[in-house]
Amino acid sequence: MEVILSECLGFCYGVKRAIKIAEEHADGKSCTLGPIIHNPQMVERLKAKGVGTVEDLKAMEEGTIIIRSHGVGPQVYEEAKTRGLNLVDATCPHVKKAQMSAKDLAQDGRTVVIIGEKNHPEVKGIFEWSNNRAIIVESEQDAQNLPPCPKLGIVSQTTVSGENFVKTVAHLLGKSNDIRILRTICTATDQRQKAALELAGKVDVMIVIGGRNSANTTRLAQLCRTKCTTYHIETAQELKPVWLEKADKVGITAGASTPDWIIGEVYKKCQMI
Template identity: 50%
Template structure:
């Protein structure tokens, strides 16, 4: 029996990532200045390396950058770093995803209105670090209901999310905060594309024998896709490239599903599909 390989209806580059890369391409081809990105422009090592070869230099700080073009990555950066770039006279190209920008704006608004801000997300993630920089000192970052235990919640709380969080996790944390806060404002800042991608991945995972989730291992949204696929009991592999696929991964499997994170180009998805179709049944 021949294997079937199916790709999720929503997979690969999202609007914010595609927009950021288009902005980088424009400045690499139309300017003579050196072009830098503060951190990787997106969370995909292969794409970052491709753009490095084309002239985009990722840097971890602005200490070594005195002139040229600075591209703000799709995840955004801390407010203070943006201010520093302007003080240094750098040409700033802000490729922050508009959905992330919205979360930053809402965080600042809540703080100015006297709310304790709770961010549902991962504290070490660049996007969350950026959102935090617009908040007051008593802000909390929580990734689960358990992380709320022992935390002081203000009677006046405002909640928003890292844009790539799962809807289920966000709802659980909101419910827990509602039980202890007197007044609570909730902004569901999860990106619509993230939700659609997660829903499509879960649906496909439920209909196949094995799932392949393509994307950088440093990509939070890709890791979340793999987590959701595994949660339903489907054997799931998180890979970056087709080269990682071994025949034993699909041994005895007839129905194979593929999805990909928001920083995964279509060429990577096509390569994985081709590799899977080439493996003998």
């Protein structure tokens, strides 16, 4: 059986950067606001090094609060300042660009549309930078339902697929005569999705590794399922030999928040089957 790793998989630039920043502040008094990435194993590893997690700034009396790659709204920066906390910003520069785009579009008097998932922390942050005025569009139906407006500005969650973005924007084009479209999609997502789809078309089984709460990993698994039998796992322990028994070729990919060591363990286990 041949085991093939996707050409583009695992940690993206923004996640690598956020973890490096968190590790540099591992002094036992630092916490990330929410889990640093959607990967429970990585969160545990950071905790062991001295970087905890809090869900709310109110849980901290002192120390350093680290903003994860998904970013937050402006009021968090204000609150950290008021509480005398040292804020370290590990927001991914691509997310920052989406946040600032939403802010600029709102300041330009536009109705801001964010194409993305309502409940995703990154989208909540971008929404808050629009002065809490943006409309979040999750589906083509949402876009169709949008009323006409004089000035429209469109941004997206960084992990939206290029295809979804184009389809959704097509429904928004007739809503205004003055539209600014800022395609704030991160190429890391597109690259991982393209490479995974290509590999899934060549193998019998795909293994997609990443947190079950990771939106980009779940999306990778959905895409691979359109091409071949696909299993989404978090760790090598979950891999069942019976899945691969009849396969000649097995492909492996991993979400942007999956650590290299977990990918390595899964790869080794597949090779031993």
